[in-house]
Amino acid sequence: QKEVEQDPGPLSVPEGAIVSLNCTYSNSAFQYFMWYRQYSRKGPELLMYTYSSGNKEDGRFTAQVDKSSKYISLFIRDSQPSDSATYLCAMSTGDMRFGAGTRLTVKP
Amino acid sequence: DGGITQSPKYLFRKEGQNVTLSCEQNLNHDAMYWYRQDPGQGLRLIYYSQIVNDFQKGDIAEGYSVSREKKESFPLTVTSAQKNPTAFYLCASGTQGVGSSGYTFGSGTRLTVV
Numbered sequence: 001q002k003e004v005e006q007d008p009g010p011l012s013v014p015e016g017a018i019v020s021l022n023c024t025y026s027n028s029a030f031q032y033f034m035w036y037r038q039y040s041r042k043g044p045e046l047l048m049y050t051y052s053s054g055n056k057e058d059g060r061f062t063a064q065v066d067k068s069s070k071y072i073s074l075f076i077r078d079s080q081p082s083d084s085a086t087y088l089c090a091m092s093t094g095d096m097r098f099g100a101g102t103r104l105t106v107k108p
Numbered sequence: 109d110g111g112i113t114q115s116p117k118y119l120f121r122k123e124g125q126n127v128t129l130s131c132e133q134n135l136n137h138d139a140m141y142w143y144r145q146d147p148g149q150g151l152r153l154i155y156y157s158q159i160v161n162d163f164q165k166g167d168i169a170e171g172y173s174v175s176r177e178k179k180e181s182f183p184l185t186v187t188s189a190q191k192n193p194t195a196f197y198l199c200a201s202g203t204q205g206v207g208s209s210g211y212t213f214g215s216g217t218r219l220t221v222v
Binding site (some may be wrong): 005008032034041042043044045048049088090091096098099100101104 | 111112114143145149150151153201210211212213214215216217218
């Protein structure tokens with residue numbers, strides 16, 4: 001079993017839809033949780049960062065962490081074609097682990 | 109502007125050749141990392157360095173070597189011992205206490221064996 005599991009998709013939605021991206025993990029020691037966005041042929045960029053459990057909102061993006069279920073989510077409201085990218089979850093306790101990434105396409 | 113610069117963007121390697129990928133950062137970060145990205149496998153850690161003149165093997169270090177002679181620079185050499193080097197290579201940097209702020213990534217180098 002991988003430490004971090006992420007459905008690779010691909011996921012295709014119409015413009016304006018709410019997108020839900022998820023990861024599960026097995027290491028209960030993880031304290032820091034991140035989401036990165038990676039456009040094609042580019043390096044990942046940090047999108048959201050959360051410490052421990054709870055929600056964090058930034059514009060159209062909301063990150064949720066449920067440590068009791070070992071489950072994290074990223075919600076994108078009013079999705080736009082410019083949101084089309086691969087989204088990687090990551091988590092750390094001093095040693096960063098990444099999910100495989102979910103490829104998202106938002107169609108106009 | 110602060111950031112990480114990787115070069116070259118594309119690199120072609122012949123069988124039996126060693127090649128070196130460059131990574132330079134001006135963020136004053138202590139820690140630097142090299143990852144390999146293959147389709148469907150996410151990011152796999154090759155090597156990392158938390159301080160000048162010191163580095164540690166990651167999960168897939170075989171066939172790779174690094175040096176950290178300057179804080180700003182962390183070059184990766186893909187040696188002929190790496191049998192399947194075709195991949196997208198990403199360099200990253202971060203502050204100590206690694207989980208505290210996430211990583212900054214470069215734009216990557218795509219290496220292809222010809």
